[in-house]
Amino acid sequence: MNGQTLSLRRRVYNRGMRALMWLCAGLTCALLVFLIGYIFCRGIPGLTWELLSGQTSYIKNTIGILSNILNTLYIVLVAMVIVLPLGVGAAIYLTEYAENRRLVSLVEFAAETLTGIPSIIFGLVGMLFFVQKMNLQAGVLAGGLTLVVMILPTILRTTQESLKTVPQSYREGALGLGAGKWRMVRTVVLSNAIDGIVTGCILAVGRIVGESAALLYTAGFGLVLNDFFTALHSSSATLTVALYVYVNERGETAVAFSIATILMLLTLLINLSAVFLGRKLKKN
16 A cells, blocks of 8 residues: 555656656747747848948948958957867866876866856956057957957866766777877867867857957947958957947947847857867768
């Protein structure tokens, strides 16, 4: 009798937990669909060719976000070109070469601590160091260097955890077949950890594209269309900064929703490109 009662309670508990799980999953999906649908419904009607290819001018009373789209891509390019070798290289050294485990633990603790610091703090430090101390003009270069400091812990920790998931037997087998240390890391470890590295890159790119607080101090509010080398040392507002400007200073909510739509599509495109590149690298 007690066994039947226990079995009945267990079935009721399992069904209740399963229903709760489905309810939470349904609410999460519904909230996501609502947010995406609402932004698209408000933003897509305002996406015109003049908005996408034009330039903002207070004299002509025109609004264009081509410069902001290019500045966002410039920031992503500068930050990722610098942070990828640093983050992946540091993770490889800490996981495969470092012998002082206390130092490794200290670096891991510092990286995890840095990931929790508000981005506005990185912006303030970037302004004081890169703009004032190093005499860099507010622009893509100063903003990109600030974002490098901000996303380096993310790249470091995700890559490090991905390297740790590779079985030790793979390393031992490669070394037993006569491969050197670096050849083993390059051909065996990295090829099996590429999925985690790509995931870290996606997280980093998503944070770069969606960042505004740190760039307010370091990249500036400029809405002028510049080429890449000019934008490095001139005020260049990204899409998120432009969204802030149009909402708070000009009251252009329709333009802000259009920018939000472009941000979502741009993030999706970059993520799909990173996944595709990761699969190609894994095959090779």
